[in-house]
Amino acid sequence: MTTYKILGLMSGTSLDGLDLAYCTIWQEGHTWQFGIKKTKSVSYSKEMQTQLKDAILLSADELLKLHNSYGTWLGEQCDLFINDNGLEVDYISSHGHTTHHQPGNGLTFQVGNGQHLANTSHHKVVCDFRTNDVALGGQGAPLVPIGDRLFFNKYDFCLNLGGISNISFEHNGKRIAYDIGLANMILNHITRKEGLDYDAGGNLAKNGKINPEMLNELNELEFYKLPFPKSIGYEWFIEKVVPIVDGTEDRMENLLCTGIHHVCEQVAIQVKANQKKPGSTLFVSGGGALNDFLIETLQEKLGNSVKVIVPSKQLIEFKEALVFALMGVLRIEKKTNVLSSVTGAKRDSSSGVLFLPT
Known part of the structure; x- marks a missing residue:
């Protein structure tokens, strides 16, 4: 039985801030179990709140700059959280922050570049959970x-x-x-x-x-x-x-x-x-x-x-971060983590992209 030590990250549409949940996740028979060991919420500054809210208005190159800088910021928050609490982490599993969601146009985008996050945090990262489902004709949501x-x-x-x-x-x-x-x-x-x-x-x-x-x-x-x-x-x-x-x-x-x-x-x-x-x-x-x-x-x-x-x-506060930690585990195990019965995609999928720190 493998017990994963995984850090789930979530930033939602209410723009309150970043939720971090350090979880243990394992499977007993056919049942998945979890423990939420440490949590933290990081409020967004007014400037970052505005940046994320108005990202929909950015040009392509400005949006990609935000994608990278926000990924670096996520990595910094993870590094701080891990070091402050002396945590052993196998993977970071990040939702990112949704700036564009137009599944009818085959489009969904979450800022928070996985490579920048991995390099800054010095940990393996799983992220970009929605794109694959949209490519399969799904809504890319909800994932929880x-x-x-x-x-x-x-x-x-x-x-x-x-x-x-x-x-x-x-x-x-x-x-x-x-x-x-x-x-x-x-x-x-x-x-x-x-x-x-x-x-x-x-x-x-x-x-x-x-x-x-x-x-x-x-x-x-x-x-x-x-x-x-x-x-x-x-x-x-x-x-x-x-x-x-x-x-x-x-x-x-x-x-x-x-x-x-x-x-x-x-x-x-x-x-x-x-x-x-x-x-x-x-x-x-x-x-x-x-x-x-x-x-x-x-x-x-x-x-x-x-x-x-x-x-x-x-x-209440960290359920979504917990679920994205689970989605990361399921992706690592190559098990279904996005349900077509929920999203309307052609089939279930094991979605998410793995980034290794360099």
């Missing part, structure tokens, strides 16, 4: 459902509330997963306009009232009517959502309250549509799980037939 299936299969539904909300569940022996729609992306956009990074615990939203016109406009977005598999990226948010939010004149508290009700209504619609039995369990992770008002609102909209399960703070 492989972790839901292998690590968290005792729950009926796994919901991730990052910048975007996505869900996964078993259906006729296959894992189904897709982006539901908005989560922290809309809430953080509202608070950042007022100079706040986020609404801690949803306390501001809790003191707000629903803006019915804005709620209706958000609920009517075309994406919600599309069949799965489906995914969205920052481009969709900028084009379709920002005009609605910025075009609504109201107090920040009311905008946040409306945003939360919208997120929860869309999640509830999907859970109820796919629920097979009363008393189902919905396992919630991602930054949105720390928003108490959001979780209360979600439970309200689901009623008694679905129990919302919020795990430990460590698992």
Whole structure:
């Protein structure tokens, strides 16, 4: 039995920062096990936040420069984390940061050059997990459902509330997963306009009232009517959502309250549509799980037939980094780590590219 000591890296659409999770991962029989041993979150400076947010506007050569410099920065953060904690690391498994996601055009791009990361950290790196699936005709997203299936299969539904909300569940022996729609992306956009990074615990939203016109406009977005598999990226948010939010004149508290009700209504619609039995369990992770008002609102909209399960703070915050660590292990073992039932690709794949330090 091989136990992998692997450092998983994740940077999500909410642009909060970089999550690092040092994990042990091993297989007992047919069951995969994990331990999260050390974690760290590195907040982005305002400058880096802006750089990553606006990367979509860069020329090709400027984008590649960012790809390299961000890869070097990731390597520096890993080197610091490993040395500070005296860690033994077999591999670093990095998601990078998605700047472009247009699967309909056969395009997805995550900055964070693997060679720069490997050279700076002095460790072997697995990264670029989405490109292969898109080349196979898939959405290249969501990827976390492989972790839901292998690590968290005792729950009926796994919901991730990052910048975007996505869900996964078993259906006729296959894992189904897709982006539901908005989560922290809309809430953080509202608070950042007022100079706040986020609404801690949803306390501001809790003191707000629903803006019915804005709620209706958000609920009517075309994406919600599309069949799965489906995914969205920052481009969709900028084009379709920002005009609605910025075009609504109201107090920040009311905008946040409306945003939360919208997120929860869309999640509830999907859970109820796919629920097979009363008393189902919905396992919630991602930054949105720390928003108490959001979780209360979600439970309200689901009623008694679905129990919302919020795990430990460590698992909420580092589940995605853990899953990318798992994806790295599966790639090293040449086992499936991207499911075509989730992405719509021609076939399952073992995706990711290995970079050796020089």
